[in-house]
Amino acid sequence: xxxxxxxxxxxxxxxxxxxxxxxxxxxxxxxxxxxxxxxxxxxxxxxxxxxxxxxxxxxxxxxxxxxxxxxxxxxxxxxxxxxx
Amino acid sequence: xxxxxxxxxxxxxxxxxxxxxxxxxxxxxxxxxxxxxxxxxxxxxxxxxxxxxxxxxxxxxxxxxxxxxxxxxxxxxxxxxxxx
Numbered sequence: 001x002x003x004x005x006x007x008x009x010x011x012x013x014x015x016x017x018x019x020x021x022x023x024x025x026x027x028x029x030x031x032x033x034x035x036x037x038x039x040x041x042x043x044x045x046x047x048x049x050x051x052x053x054x055x056x057x058x059x060x061x062x063x064x065x066x067x068x069x070x071x072x073x074x075x076x077x078x079x080x081x082x083x084x
Numbered sequence: 085x086x087x088x089x090x091x092x093x094x095x096x097x098x099x100x101x102x103x104x105x106x107x108x109x110x111x112x113x114x115x116x117x118x119x120x121x122x123x124x125x126x127x128x129x130x131x132x133x134x135x136x137x138x139x140x141x142x143x144x145x146x147x148x149x150x151x152x153x154x155x156x157x158x159x160x161x162x163x164x165x166x167x168x
Contacts, residue, residue, distance in 0.1 A: 021125045025116035028130070032109035041105045043131040046112070 003078075004071050011056035012067055014074070017084035021048050027081060031074050040066055049084060087162075088155050095140035096151055098158070101168035105132050111165060115158050124150055133168060 004014040018024040028046045031053070035041045042055035053074065057064040088098040102108040112130045115137070119125045126139035137158065141148040 029113050045129050047127040
């Protein structure tokens, strides 16, 4: 999986591709809902055909197992969308 | 209105504040829907309590009346949310 990169041993940075704005918007909403459920909130950058996610655990100002679990769940959600 | 700034005579940059992640997410979805209706797609940056919008008209690589009309519509949508 090529989506995620660990940056500065501090956060995950991943970019998902989509075929259009609509899919990127729906994906943003879906992972926003996941963030609310898990009470773990990434930064989300939405533009045409792309959603970039930056994620870390604010309480420890770094990476925790939770971040990697969330990343894997986002990957699975992304698989439900049409390839870009 | 303090939300919007014209940057480099090229694009609008505006940041809206919210009381939580949920409202910021719902607002992102609402203006994403507006973008689809108008077929005019900004870049949207969502984080806890905040949505930043960058918007310009790609066809002319600069600002058009459409951008200012969209900005005003976003302002009106934002008024429906609870103050941050």
